[in-house]
Amino acid sequence: MAKTKELSKDTRNKIVDLHQAGKTESAIGKQLGVKKSTVGAIIRKWKTYKTTDNLPRSGAPRKISPRGVKMITRTVSKNPRTTRGDLVNGLQRAGTKVTKATISNTLRRQGLKSCSARRVPLLKPVHVRARLKFAREHLDDPEEDGRMRKNAELHPKNTIPTVKHGGGNIMLWGCFSAKGPGRLIRVKERMNGAMYREILSKNLLPSARALKMKRGWVFQHDNDPKHTSRAMKEWLRKKHFKVLEWPSPSPDLNPIENLWRDLKIRVAQRQPQNITALEEICMEEWAKLPTT
CATH class of the missing domain: 1.10.10 (Arc Repressor Mutant, subunit A)
Known part of the structure; x- marks a missing residue:
């Protein structure tokens, strides 16, 4: 037999008050939504012990003392x-x-539960200073300040492992700004610096044009080695990209992580059955993502 929920101290006191006011046990039960037998038991305890508090119960004492x-x-x-x-x-x-x-x-019983500490990058003093500098420099940035965002391609969070029955996953590259999502493409080979530059060349500027970004927009990507290599920096300089300074290690600052999470939820709800369907659904749901 399942254990019933114990009445609150306030409810037990109300039962006694209504009893003293002349109400019957049935009437009290109907008014408070309590069984008649429970009402009777509380009234009998009050008559015997002059209290509605819980009395000491039988059974083995707690192994750990109150202290x-x-x-x-x-x-x-x-x-x-x-x-x-x-x-x-x-x-x-x-x-x-x-x-x-x-x-x-x-x-x-004390309202505490166990959990595992989240793993985060070990921050050295130089990293802390860089983060603080970044925060101070961008503290007053307007909310409508549109910046292109680029994901860390090989980060596990950016794979979409949602084919039903463990059928595999795909890797994606995407970007977005305050005006909405840009292009999304599937990356079929292992990413390297040359491929990354090719992806930016073919997809970043077209995304900026499609989103009607104003001149002077800022490109943001994290400190993945492919993003910070000498060849990559030189390529960005020749393309006249203005790149946001990024404190290291700071993956938690990457706003596109929120977009990937939303995309994963949407894709999972549609339960793709194979890799082809997975890719198609990713593209469809990406196009539906809100601009805010």
Whole structure:
């Protein structure tokens, strides 16, 4: 038999108040949406003990004392990366022997749950200074400032592995600005510097023209080695591209990640059955992406 949800202290007090006002158990139950038997039990407890509070229940006592609960809760709050093993060892040193499962159950009752820390790039002082400089320089940029955005092609997030039953994935290159998405193409071979320059040559400027970008727009791509090579920088200089300075390592600053996420969700909802269908659906859904 499933355990019923316990009534709140406020509801139990209302039951007693209505009883004292002369209401019947049936009337109280209908008014508060509570079973008549439950209403009767609460009234009987109140008559016997003069309280609606929960009384001590039978059963084995908790393995961790209230003081121990406070200790492990405080430890986890101060250092969220504390492991269950650390807490088990800490309690054992204090004379309490428990399992990791007991630790998990205790923390769960305190409203805490376990999770894995997100892996992020290790930032050296020079990286921190570069990020701070980047933020200060662009703090007052207007929201409508349209910049072309280019993805990190070989980043795993930019593959679309959504063919049903594990049928494979494809790699895409795309760009967008504040005016909407530009071109999207499938990359069928392993990306290198020469291929990257060819993709930009054939797709970036046509995208800018199609989006009617004003003169002086800024090109943004991250610090992938193909993007920062001497040959790439020289090619961009000859093409007169204005490139946004990009602090390293800062993949979290790349706004196109949000676009890839939206595209993946849309594609997954259509459940492509093969690689050909996957590519077609990607192109269709990319064209439907909103401009804002």
